[in-house]
Amino acid sequence: MNKILIMVAQRLGLGFLTLFVVSLIIFLGVELLPGDIAQELLGQGASPENVAALRAQLGLDKPPHTRYLDWLTNMLQGEFGTSLANNRPISDLISVRFANTLFLASVAAIISVPLALVLGLLAALYRNSLYDRIVNVTTLTAISAPEFFVAYILILFFTVNNQWFPSLATVDMQTPLLERLHKVILPAITLTGVVLAYMMRMVRASIINLLASPYIEMANLKGMPKSRIILKHALPNAWAPIANIIAINLAYLIVGVVVVEAVFVYPGLGQLIVDSVSKRDIPVVQACSIIFAATYIMFNLIADIVSIATNPRLLHPK
């Protein structure tokens, strides 16, 4: 038990270190920007006094390391600065949108995770059967198709031809849960389609790997019923890789929302970062990037910890 705690602490430390370096990259990247943000905002005709005033207002007159420390400490307190495009505090912009993105991602996760487990398991059990081959081809196709292709096909069928679901997922704070679910269903299915395929393939591969191990063969030779082999012998050992697969795909899901949100005009973090990139609203892009990166790192960290904690061989390295 103690060993696990030490391992978790180590991984957490490593995670924070990574996040720190990532924040440094995000900050320094903007430092590399040719020219001056204040100059660019005010245009070429601005007087030097105005530029100097704006520089002071944005804190650009301070040396980079003080600015980095200010930025970092403010961010840790939930203050991300103000948007260059509309002068609103970024934390206001982000909080609602991040909640929306998490909602969309959770709906997609709730649909895709159980489905992936069942379908992947079946594909592994009936390996090389017709079902398995169909699964192989369809998942490969689903992985290959860009998100917007899937999204527009869904819109064509469920909005234009049948009018079951809206093609615009415009929700706000006041939208009641049921209506919210109804509006979010098409983007969620789109996301599901992409993640499901990855997850199924990974589940299938890890189960097949497991079924090839000698102790399963032994159980088979003993004449044990197949259901018992799966439930009592294979599954307990499969949970670790499966948990790992789920965590990795959740990380992917959080990032995968960017395109889907753009298609369905869903007011989430992905939409915000895309808008801000085209407006070159750098503080907002920085803030969104660090949030996406932090979520991504967190899920990968969980995946790491789960796979080490459940595998004694990794827990006691040579």
Added chain:
Amino acid sequence: MTNENTTPVIDNADAAPPPPRRTKTEVAVAELIKAPWTAKVGLVIIITYVIAAVFAPFIAPYGESEIVGSEFELPSDEFILGTDALGRDLFTRLIFGARNTVGIAFVTTCLAFLIGGITGMLAAIFGGWTDQVLSRIVDVLMAIPQLIFALLLLTIFGTSVPTLIIVIAVLDATRVFRLARATSLNVVVLDFVEAAKLRGEGTLWLSLREVLPNISSPLVAEFGLRFCFVFLTIAALSFLGLGIQPPTADWGSMVRENASLITFGDPTPLYPAAAIAILTVGVNFLVDWFLHKSSGLKDGQ
């Protein structure tokens, strides 16, 4: 590689049972005939796209950004798929899109393999500090989700095709680095590499003549997968309006430009999207077979 294998398919299909010693091409052809239908479909798709890309000006009925009709004309004999918001022929732009979208993705993937492959092999050959520094840099770059990192970098450096190619290539090179390093590590400890080192061969010889031939098969498969990934990333960025910029014909931006039509039940935005999907499916089918093949032939690699 795919191109030279395809031409003799018909000639050799009815050839007698394999002669005692076969050339590389004949082996490849024989393998291809035995390949599952998915791989064959994939190959046909890829060849079609390459032909479309290379001969675009001869196939397309009009010029790339030539305005030939009024806006949003319906499909007719004159315009097979109709026209877009500016009155340009959609079919023409679809054909030119093969050249631009696929071409840019291909160049990007090649660059990513050049960067990732070289650094990966060097990390494995030199080991020690070189390996540590390169690996840690790659770790950090991989900690940031790729699309988000690309968005950040494109904000900083602006959206133009050269920046797009360099940004995506550098980000993708991290994955190539990992694979090249991991596979090279297995090779550099082998005796023949040791012998070459004792012979006094330089790094260039070691990497190109000793290591590279032994890691090429996983790298080729990875090239296909990476190409799909790069292609989809660039398409996504263009779709978001942050990738390839108009008036260049590009599938991602074409979906974006015509997106509003879908709400009227007009499938126009699906054509360029399908063009993207079909190519990635084709490449994936071929790579899937290749992976199966190479992992079956060389166990434990």
